Amino acid sequence: MTQEIKTVPFTYEALSQLEMKEGILELQIGPAHAGSGHMRILAWVEGDTVVKVDPDVGFVHRGVEKLSEDRLYIKAIPMVERPSLVDTVNANLGYVIALERLLGLEPPPRAQYIRVITAEISRIMSHLYGIAIYGIFMGSSTVFMWAVADREPFIDLLQELTGARITYSHIIPGGVRWDLPKGFADKVEVALRYLENRMKDYEKVWINNPVVVARSAGVGKLGAEDAIRLGVVGPNLRASGVKYDVRKNDPYAAYADFDFEVPTFKEGDSYSRLLIRVEEIKQSMSIIRQALKRLPEGKVIYEDYYKRMSPLMKEIYDKTGRVKFTLMLTSLSPPKGEAISRVEGGRGEMFYYLVSDGGKNPYRFRLVTPSFRNLPYFTHVMPGHKLADIPVIYGSIDYFPPEADR
């Protein structure tokens, strides 16, 4: 009735037996390598075929989970958003949603819409970065420079909103910190139109490039059942044919109000992982436009917190739309309990689990990032391919070591 999965034990004895077999070369694609990022890939290669891969991660492990136990809830926000460095709004959002579930409050609708807009802009930036890394691992610096430069209009947008370029700490329990400035909607429209024009260039030079298709079609194939069995997440999962997106399956923060599709591809190879990121960028643009059109009026901070603001803070809020922290926010003590939250980051599902014992610091904070969930690609998908496919598969799954190591 119930069937268990057989796994092959990975012991040092088995590995040394492998090495005794002649013709197997152990390659350390180590941290100081152009094609490895902040990790070491130990690859055993027989001729040109990869036999076994062992990802040696943990080079940028900062201990976010342990550090959060020494910090106030609100002070943990900048720390929590920093592992996923190119996709910070979604990281921020997940933690705050978990915290709000512990506190038992809901932010006002205008704050929810602003959260969605910034989260989708962050998703576009994350996908552009994923396309850039994919290009540079294949040897083309052109698409890397283009994609990283095309993030600039969006960085400028969010800089105008929050004052920071990459890590905004914009979302706080109860709402957001800054209301949208005047003329923001027009600026967003300009940036989106710029990106739509650039997408045409990408299609001509990169997506329809015969070398790209030759290099990535059929490489790193993962079927739907295997993807579910290995527990991978994000665009990689959708490129393998599984229609799973947390924004649709378990909606949070006003995503239930919007009308968007979740694209999937059947093949599950590196080329479809590239195509799905392009499709998701288009869907994100549609969501941003819908949100800006239907933006509700009101406050961007929870009513109870607004009431506790001093008259000077209320005046600053009414004039500039900036929320200053009251004493209540800085000394949050949620009641005893536990809460989880899941958000769909640019790379996949981010999972947060907060346990509170009534004190000012979290008792236990668990963060699982999508890159960590995508690690099975190294051990289960890479073997059997050629050595030159390692960077292609690595770049296509958009693995980001600081995010995986936290």
Place this chain on the structure above:
Amino acid sequence: MMSFLYFIPNSWLPLLESAFYALIFPGFIAILLLAFFIIWFERKAAARVQMRYGPLWVSKRTGGIIQLLADMIRFSFQEFIVPQGADFIPFVFLPGLLLAFSVLPTVFIPIGPDYSRIFPSNYTLLLAVAFTLVIPVYLVVLGWAADNKFSFIGALREAYLLISYEVPFILAITSAFLLYGTLDLVKIVGIQESTLPGIMLNPIAAIVYVIAVIRATGRVPYDIVEADSELVFGPYTEYSSLMFGFVMGVPYIELYSYSLLFSVLFLSGWAPATGIGFLGGLILPGIVTFVKSVIVMCFLVFLRAVYPRYKLDKAVKAGWSWVFYLALIALFLSAVVSRILW
């Protein structure tokens, strides 16, 4: 200005002429300056495509053209490290040998109609091609001499690619030989001057030649041997300091030899200019040939901004399948066209 020539004994003139050609104009100094220019051009052209400046600050008014000189000065201050397990003599001295063999084909390739005074031979095409074919073997030795697994893999890749793309290259040269009926490059340019440039007589041979050149010099999309994201720099991984600048520049000099051969074989060499000019009637035709080969080099070097890298097994397969078939078609085409011509 020519009056000083009266004071030099007559027997010295040929020697001076050879020295001039060897050291200055299509020789050593010209090739060095060309290496500067082409590396600058590659970086600048790629930068323009990629929405950035490229070399700019080194000499702002000229757009950073002496960037390579600045790089060389920087390299000369680094320590030259020889790995402990490396084979000392090949590791240190092979790059010099590589440079020598990259430049050597240019001795045989004529730059003007009077070149047979400098190098009298009926077989210049054969000699030029023979010397270009030796270079990849040194690369394989270099990859083994450095005590590094990535260099080793790079050397193996070079061996695979060398074997699979040498045959189409030889076939392209053979089709050119078949087309013109002679191995003397001066006569070949003469034939092109009287009929059509080689690229119109046998375009397929030109295409196959270009593909083989892109492979031989390691231009993108064929920089498989020095694949940046897979093998740190291929056989050249362990070099530091001036040797690093050296091995980075040697492929460009190889590229110059191949492009010079291409412009003489297929672009009718010095065609518009004939034997006018001083110093024996070789300067003006020489400049024309030089400019043509520089244009070919600029095109080949620009591919870096467009394509990513090929995969080894697909490249080897292509070398034995469609590139090979194209070369056979070129041979056949040559036979047909030469029958029409003569």
Place this chain on the structure above:
Amino acid sequence: MLSNEQLEGLGKLLADKAKVAYNARSNLIRIDVQPEALKEVALRLRDYGFDHCSSVTAVDYPKENRMEIVWHLSSYSKPELSRYTAGLVASVSRDKPEVASLVSVWEGVIFLERETHEMFGVNFVGHPDQRPLLLPEELMGIWPLRKDYQLKKRREDLFKKGGAAS
């Protein structure tokens, strides 16, 4: 929100082996199970539709001398279940934290359990590869995420003693 029928269905599925509770505010189903019955319950949950294990972690309660190992489950393939997260909780004693590995049920937990092992010292019996993943070899045995490894105190000691690591 989880309907009563669904909750009852789940309760009936695991009637004898586990205790099911539902927290509507955080939308979290909590399934408490004894460590002996862990694999059986996990297999039943997987066949019921919970084929997505998002996280494996442990929560340390030194005052009660126990550790709670929790697997958070959801569903990829069943949309009606994917709205909810179920926490499969097994309580073990802190002196010898040992629990069956669920790699043979969901293969994706292979890295998650490895991380929990190196951070808390939990021995997952049957895990094919329990080497340290994120931490260096020297920190094995210290189990940093347990409550008795106090980061703030170590930092303060560092400054008090004038630079010498304690």
